[in-house]
Amino acid sequence: MTKLRQDTGIKGEQIALSFLLGLGYVLMAKNWRCRSGEIDLIMMDGSIMVFVEVKARRGTSYGLPQEAVGGKKQAKIRRLAQYYLMGAKRKEQELRFDVMAVTFPGDQEPLIEHLKGVF
Amino acid sequence: MRLHMYERALWRDGVELVAGIDEAGRGPLAGPVVAAAVVLRGQLLLSGLNDSKVVPPVHRQALAREIKLQAPAWAVGVIPVGLIERHNILQATYMAMRAALNRLQLRPEHVLVDGWALPGISVEQTPIIKGDAKSAAIAAASIIAKTTRDAIMTYYSRLYPRYNFEQNKGYPTPDHLEALNRFGPCFIHRRTFHGVREKLD
Numbered sequence: 001m002t003k004l005r006q007d008t009g010i011k012g013e014q015i016a017l018s019f020l021l022g023l024g025y026v027l028m029a030k031n032w033r034c035r036s037g038e039i040d041l042i043m044m045d046g047s048i049m050v051f052v053e054v055k056a057r058r059g060t061s062y063g064l065p066q067e068a069v070g071g072k073k074q075a076k077i078r079r080l081a082q083y084y085l086m087g088a089k090r091k092e093q094e095l096r097f098d099v100m101a102v103t104f105p106g107d108q109e110p111l112i113e114h115l116k117g118v119f
Numbered sequence: 120m121r122l123h124m125y126e127r128a129l130w131r132d133g134v135e136l137v138a139g140i141d142e143a144g145r146g147p148l149a150g151p152v153v154a155a156a157v158v159l160r161g162q163l164l165l166s167g168l169n170d171s172k173v174v175p176p177v178h179r180q181a182l183a184r185e186i187k188l189q190a191p192a193w194a195v196g197v198i199p200v201g202l203i204e205r206h207n208i209l210q211a212t213y214m215a216m217r218a219a220l221n222r223l224q225l226r227p228e229h230v231l232v233d234g235w236a237l238p239g240i241s242v243e244q245t246p247i248i249k250g251d252a253k254s255a256a257i258a259a260a261s262i263i264a265k266t267t268r269d270a271i272m273t274y275y276s277r278l279y280p281r282y283n284f285e286q287n288k289g290y291p292t293p294d295h296l297e298a299l300n301r302f303g304p305c306f307i308h309r310r311t312f313h314g315v316r317e318k319l320d
Binding site for chain 1: 128239
């Protein structure tokens with residue numbers, strides 16, 4: 001991965017995190033990983049645990065960020081969420097899966113799109 | 120040692136610096152709300168470290184001294200009565216906790232919070248109900264918060280000697296309530312609290 005691509009990802013995650021903190025969400029874990037992969041953000045929206053996938057893009061020429069979370073990726077995040085819940089010993093927990101699409105259109109302000117409960 | 124259950128799980132995930140946060144003084148009718156944050160790296164081996172409510176006050180002070188020596192970083196946040204009245208006790212408690220966290224010289228990678236989640240912080244957290252009995256970091260924070268608040272109330276007891284704050288720390292004990300009845304509230308009473316509000320002219 002090039003440095004620039006990595007930077008876009010990290011910046012996107014930071015923007016997404018501060019956006020959600022501003023909504024009153026509580027950060028439980030950031031870049032939580034286990035052998036099968038990583039979850040970008042795990043947050044609490046009131047009593048609902050939200051698993052957030054952050055998609056950051058420069059420009060829109062390769063399509064919208066949220067289109068990059070396909071069926072395979074969705075299944076993977078669901079599986080990771082199961083692992084996290086086992087470790088956190090929370091069995092009776094309401095869940096939600098969100099996508100945060102952060103687009104950097106050149107030199108302008110980043111566009112933030114919060115897609116709630118998309119899968 | 121059960122007191123490092125949560126810390127151990129975090130170390131296993133490669134998290135080194137874990138902070139515990141706890142508060143003291145949500146219930147009393149007078150005085151500030153105080154929170155403390157204590158950062159731990161590895162185990163904190165102290166005999167008698169447990170819930171601050173069951174540690175006798177004499178040991179508490181010695182423990183607090185030892186924690187301050189051993190911990191890589193510690194800090195307190197104090198929110199005065201004026202802010203408790205303007206917002207409410209829950210928001211004031213959150214403010215105290217955030218203040219303690221922000222004042223730490225070392226930024227922890229993960230925070231263990233006693234009770235419920237602390238909103239508005241960008242550090243990962245795990246809220247633990249009855250955390251002071253389950254986590255060494257929270258137990259340590261609880262001791263620091265309590266001893267700090269006790270010291271503040273002892274100071275106030277000299278300014279307002281009628282209420283016996285040195286003994287009751289502002290909590291609604293019989294002697295405190297009697298003094299409140301006789302003399303009315305003083306400068307450090309929480310005028311929005313039941314028990315004080317009724318005594319205002």
